[in-house]
Amino acid sequence: MDGLIQPGDTLLMDRAGARLTTEKRIGEGGQGVVHVARLNGAPFAVKWFRPGPGSEEMRTSITALIHRGRPPHPAFTWPIDLVSSGRIPGFGYVMPLLDPRFVSLAQLLNQDRQPSFRVITTIGRELVDAFAALHSAGLCYRDISFGNLRVDPAAGEAAIIDVDNIGIDSGTALVKGTGPFMAPELLRDEAHPSTVTDLHALAVLLFYLLMHGHPLFGVRADAACSWERGAHRSETELLMRNFGIEPVFIFDPGDPSNRPVPGDRALTWWPIYPEQCRRVFTRAFTAGLHDASLNGRVTEGTWRRVLLALQDSVYDCPACRADLFHDPEQAGQRCWNCSAPLPVPVTLKLAGSLLVLSAGAVLTSHHLNRDRDHRTACAVVEPDPRQAGRVVLRNRTDRSWTVVPDGEEAKRVAPGQRLGVRPMRIDFGPARGQIRAGEIHGLG
Amino acid sequence: MTGPGTSWPAEDSEATAERPAMLQAAPYPRMPGGGISRRPLHFIILADCSGGMKGEKIQALNFAIADMLPHLAAWERDQEQAQVFIRTIAFATEPWWHIAEPQPVAQLGWKPLQPVPKGLTNMGPAFALAAQALASGQIERRALRPAMLLITDGLATDPPGEFEAGLSALMDQPAGKAALRLAIAIGRDARSAALDRFIGDRGVPVLVADSSEDIADRLVAASLAVSRMSEAGADRGAVARRLFGAPGEVLPNIFDQDTIV
Incomplete structure (x- = not known):
């Protein structure tokens, strides 16, 4: 026993009034200890502070964080409520339990x-x-x-x-x-x-x-x-x-x-x-x-x-498959791994971005709507099953695109349909883009 | 900030294909490898192989060291600053290098030690050998403060003056003097003033291990102390409590030296 909370303790949530039961200790630091705690069967984490200088300031500061609420990003494991114990003096706070996948x-x-x-x-x-x-x-x-x-x-x-x-x-x-x-x-x-x-x-x-x-x-x-x-x-x-x-x-x-x-x-x-x-x-x-x-x-x-531009410029070396970035500012780029000269890749130019159309690339909602939604895929680039080395763009939106490939008639690309990547203009609905020929795969 | 023996520059993804794919299910693309550039942290084990260690004791020691290394390796994988390299000096009447070249802890497989029949427990020459290894020019100048772990079952049997001579050779090297020095005594009767003198810090007691399990626990505690040494802002109080079971007591000398809070 170290004067701190122990497995099996009952803690009272300050604002919610609910009771948590502590389980195993999963962390220990200078400020205190962290335990798993259960509230109505659901696992949470509780950080309990060692009594000492600064702990009152800490209580005030955490109370302010709880009142303020988490900033609008899910990454923060934000305090939910202060907790106290009937057994020992001091305080802690309850927060979401971090998933072990992290x-x-x-x-x-x-x-x-x-x-x-x-x-x-x-x-x-x-x-x-x-x-x-x-x-x-x-x-x-x-x-x-x-x-x-x-x-x-x-x-x-x-x-x-x-x-x-x-x-x-x-x-x-x-x-x-x-x-x-x-x-x-x-x-x-x-x-x-x-x-x-x-x-x-x-x-x-x-x-x-x-x-x-x-x-x-x-x-x-x-x-x-x-x-x-x-x-x-x-x-x-x-x-x-x-x-x-x-x-x-x-x-x-x-x-x-x-x-x-x-x-x-x-x-x-x-x-x-x-x-x-x-x-x-x-x-x-x-x-x-x-x-x-x-x-x-x-x-x-x-x-x-910078990071969005990097993400959009990933492709791989045609000679050795090393992961690369296309650098539009750099002429005569060479592969970092095999030193082969790198051809300019096929790109999709949109307002505010330039996406290299390499297998695995994703056209997100942000590309089309500038809405900072980087998780919703509006199109994905896949290998072309008809020809090794070429790629297709699969429409993952629920609306048809209108495309005008160079030297061809206008066509429609229905939701779910794949589009053979070649130089063209594309109307996605919310945005328009242009596929520009690269030197890869005979498109140049 | 690389340490000795690290390969460079790019790893072939095919060559490492048999390594466990820890984090990603998707195929790995070809990427540069080699981890983060870190500063070496040299960890020297001084292992007693005197005649008295025969039987269960040496088995327990071998088991415990083999058991400790994965703890250190796991800690090291989480570091952006320190890369741990292990060396081992075995000693009886004379010392010898059991592991002479610094080995990255993650790649080290422990080769069991054997006791020397009728071998004495002469510690001074072992300290002197360690001193040579920690001399300026022998370790990288950017190396972090080293760590040394002495594991023994008995009193030093050095001829008069030799224990002191070995210890002063070690203390004469800045890296030897600065090293975190820990000692584990195997068997409750094994505590001795010699080990306290090796540690050289009244705040750090000799760790005593009665059983093989005990030794493993003590080694884990020792490795934890070593690992925390290179963490700026590390929680020294928690380390001290875990190591020495002294609630609330912070040991200023070993932990406070290089920290910014």
């Missing part, structure tokens, strides 16, 4: 076999959308890091846990963040956690997700480490120096002093991404390091555009 982001990225670019970019966009919803609600997270996120790669979903540090920019903060994700001004103790510092942490997180390394740990940071007598520095000192006082982006175009350490995974991943994506990371870790404002940091709207 795994840590590090686990995903450390697998031998990496998820596809479509999965990686979908997860990135989900995270960006979630933090955008939070920031748009006037709140900040304060501790964006790997430890507070879970992902389901199969469903392309993210979950954000440990939401009890969320608050407003000027509010009382009990955390400052997690070292490598902390903005330079936070490490230098010149600022409090805020939306602006969240944006730095988000950029670091996205860099890890896409490039598999830390954006500021290069040769200069490496050289500051030492196990020589008299030269050893503590991790705190290293953090402060490399990420706080003298941070330099490993791909800074104007300062080559902190290039990636030989063997760093980022060296492999960085050139695979299109110019537009690399430009935004460069901004985040050059101007964004020093301009701690909403203007200096890259905001979610920009990240969302």
Whole structure:
């Protein structure tokens, strides 16, 4: 017994008045413990706080979160109600129980076999959308890091846990963040956690997700480490120096002093991404390091555009089947895996997007309606059963499309019907698009 | 931020086809591999193979280490900062490298140790051997603070002055001095002042294991402590409680050093 809740305890919900029964302990941290708890047979999670300094502030802050309600994104495991126990003093809160299909982001990225670019970019966009919803609600997270996120790669979903540090920019903060994700001004103790510092942490997180390394740990940071007598520095000192006082982006175009350490995974991943994506990371870790404002940091709207564009530009190398991005800004692209010159793929141009029509690509409701519904498929690209290497576009909407292929009469594509991909104009109803010939599969 | 022995750059998806597909049912496309660039965390096991370890004790030790490694590997898979590399020094009258090259914990299969008939328990030379391995230039400069785990069943039998000489060789290396040093005594009668001196921190007691199950539990606790070492902002209180069963007591020396809260 540790003075905290135990399996079998009954807890009373503050507002609902209902009773929960606690089950096994599933987590333990500095602030408290997390148990599974059952309410009318349904499983939930309860976090119970250790009594101590700051716990009253925590109660006030969580009460505010409960009253406010979850931001409009399902990723947040938001507190539902405060709970108390008749047996021991203190308090906790009840929240949804995280589904076991969610795994840590590090686990995903450390697998031998990496998820596809479509999965990686979908997860990135989900995270960006979630933090955008939070920031748009006037709140900040304060501790964006790997430890507070879970992902389901199969469903392309993210979950954000440990939401009890969320608050407003000027509010009382009990955390400052997690070292490598902390903005330079936070490490230098010149600022409090805020939306602006969240944006730095988000950029670091996205860099890890896409490039598999830390954006500021290069040769200069490496050289500051030492196990020589008299030269050893503590991790705190290293953090402060490399990420706080003298941070330099490993791909800074104007300062080559902190290039990636030989063997760093980022060296492999960085050139695979299109110019537009690399430009935004460069901004985040050059101007964004020093301009701690909403203007200096890259905001979610920009990240969302980058990630959507990445998602739309995935295809595979005709020679070796490696997953690739089409970069419209880069002439003479070559495959990162086999070095074969890459032909320009067939694309569908719509207002605001350019979708590479490769097998597995999905035309979403957002493409046609700009409604941020990235889950509803309006069309899917499938291999053409008549000819290897070619693709068809299957109409998954409930309305017919009108298409005018180059040099042909206008045709209708009924719901469920497949359209052989070739240069044409398409009227989807809510939007019009144009399939442009690529060089692949003899369409050029 | 790679460690020793990591392959690079792109993994062939065919070559790893037999690995369990943990997260996705759909076929994997060809992607660059290799995980996240992380900093090495060297973990050196010092295992007593003296004559007194024969029989159940050495079996229990082998079982417990084999049982501990998956815990460390599972923890490591969840890390974006630390990659764990294991080495092992076996010792009796003399020390020797049982695992000389740092092995990624995820790939390590434990090769059982055997006791040395009539072998003594000379710890000093084992410390000195570890000191050589932790010397500047022998480990990557970006390596995280190392960890060492001493597992023994008895009192040190070093000739006069040799225990101290070995220990000071270790302490003379910044990485040896900074290392998280843990000790597990097998058998309740095995606690000794020598192990406390190896640990060098009054807040960290010698872990005592009476049975093989106990050893496994203690090793898991030790690996947990090691794993938490590299987590900035890690919950030191919870680690301490789990490790040492001291509710509410936070051990400042081993856990507070490098943390920003």
